[in-house]
Amino acid sequence: MLKRIGTTVLQEAIRSGGLLLVVTFGMFALLSLAPGDPVSMYVNVQSLSPEEVEAVRHELGLDRSFPVRYGAWLSRIAQGDFGTSLRSGRPVAQDLWETGWRTLLLTGSAMVLTLLFSSVTAYLSATERHPRWASALTAAGYGLSGVPVYWLGYVVIYVATTRFNVFPVMSGTSTSGAWMFLVPVFVLGLGNGTVSEVTRHLRGHLETVLTEDYIRTARAKGARLWRHLYKDGFVMPLSSLVASKTPYLLGGAVIVEQVFNWPGMGRLAWQAALDRDYPVLLGITLVAALVIRAGHMLKEATQVAVNPQLAS
């Protein structure tokens, strides 16, 4: 069992490694396609003679071939050196480290909320036990996935400030209290636009599982349905959904963090795009890809643990 999981994780790690290599290559190709001479970022080209510019170019390694430059850049990335921010001059890795955990906290909690809402809705509509609740929640899910997440943020902030006299706009810093943190989580978790999609997927999966013979047998002998249902009906689809919806939550975090002034990676991405601070954005993209691949690895491991037949 453990060996099977280990093998799967290893396979997934190798695949992710390969994919991340392709991602970095694509990023580097994009970088080289971008307009503007990189030399002009380091020195004032106009004040130097052509020979001096050439010397700087050589110094920076810009006169070498594309694969050589890519190799050098990749080896620096691999050592955790993402360069320095064009705006603040600080190492990008440091910025990522300081903001990353806040975004991870936000998106992780929001993901739990999304899955919780969708699971309840899907379970109620698949089992047809409480049809009214099921329809109401399904309708709410559809409504929520169409609501622009920033407007939902405004409404929540407005209600919080006027009705409850609190000011949820600020900081993932600890001084602001626990439920300040819950407000952006609530907005991102329900307003990220994937709730209806996740519910639909889960409900379809549950309906299929509920027609299985072993479920009928379990019902016939009066066993607890849940015990027979949770593995195939919930653990399997939920683990795939975590993996496939992480990109959407990370994207949604860009907007939600901007609305709530949440000092995380999404807000950093927004600021960097405003300033055309591409080393920062490059670092964020790579970290996001890393997180998403980790999600896929978790999914593979979970699914093999539940159903060892899936191990190849």
Add this chain to the structure above:
Amino acid sequence: MSTYVEVRSDPTLWERIRSRKKGKSIAAAYGVLVAAFVTLAYLLSLAGWLPADPDAMDLGAMNQLPSASHLLGTDFVGRDLLSRAMVGTQAFFLPGLLSVGVSLLFGTLFGVLAGFWPERFATPVGLFLQLMESLPKLVLVLLVIALFRPDIYLILLVVGVTNIPATAELLRAKIATLKRKSYIEAALALGVHPARVIGKHILWLHGRGVLLVQATVGMGEAILIETSLSYLGFGVQEPTPSWGNMVALGKDYFFRGELWVSTAPAIPILLTVLGFYLLGDALREPIAERRAS
């Protein structure tokens, strides 16, 4: 008198399908209606048939609620919100169609290649799919924005490119099951040209549903991304109206209690995106009720 015992049984398969169908047709009708309304608003705004000049300021009538003279009210400099919302469709209409067109065209191409000749093409298409799934679209778009400062057409073109592998994969899976069907085999054995089998038997008779769903959902997503980027200040720039930048402009007034200026453009976003999602879900084929064992 005899007593009746009400016998309740689980709904049969047929009852389930029927009950689902009514909701589905309502959802589809709503989606079509939304698409028609958006198209109408786009065409009217192109023709210039607007209730008011979208750029005409009226400082005597700022932040007004809906009234007879301004059906959707006015913004913070007194511009008519209905006219601006109608012109706002121009921000995503053609770019969105471009995005959908690109993802469908190349998605079909790669899907057919990978489905019909899996030994040669399935691996690269699968790799490309996993690659695209490893990047958050919004972050990728922000990176492209930082590097190239593109306009909204190019941005949504990038979004369309990121959707190619998903379309290709759906079509590939569809073709992989179709290829095992005897009538496809028979047609090929009888000497029907593969291009005709692909074009008629596969794409037209079986693939159009998949493609239609992808187109609908893709349009909804394009609108969502355009409005989000315009909200963040990267897409369509003020004074050109977009539903996204209209919401952003009302922000300060919203927190002061003038809720309507931000809400008026948020409503068409909600209704439109919802319409495209509902239509896509309604068009999706019902999944197999019972797993093939």
